[in-house]
Amino acid sequence: MQINNHQIVDYDAVLDAKFGAEGTSERAEAEEKAYAFYTGQIIGDARKKAKITQAELARRIGSDRSYISRVESGQTEPKVSTFYRIMNALGCKIEFSKIL
Numbered sequence: 001m002q003i004n005n006h007q008i009v010d011y012d013a014v015l016d017a018k019f020g021a022e023g024t025s026e027r028a029e030a031e032e033k034a035y036a037f038y039t040g041q042i043i044g045d046a047r048k049k050a051k052i053t054q055a056e057l058a059r060r061i062g063s064d065r066s067y068i069s070r071v072e073s074g075q076t077e078p079k080v081s082t083f084y085r086i087m088n089a090l091g092c093k094i095e096f097s098k099i100l
Contacts, residue, residue: 032077036076039083043083046087057090
């Protein structure tokens, strides 16, 4: 909970109202869209940091610029294998860690 303008906000209730209750298909769809958007942001940020164009990234992974654009905008979510190819092409290292 956070205090905002002297009002307590229950963010679970806000999410439920906007995207449906947890466990519903509406909520699952909203979460999938959020993951696609976040994935696109990670790729776009990494590409810009590497100072390469969408066209160059596409060339490096054997795709086309429009695909990279759709991924970065969250319209398309790459398969895991494609995500690895993209990150490798950008010189990024992927690490996993367990949340305790």
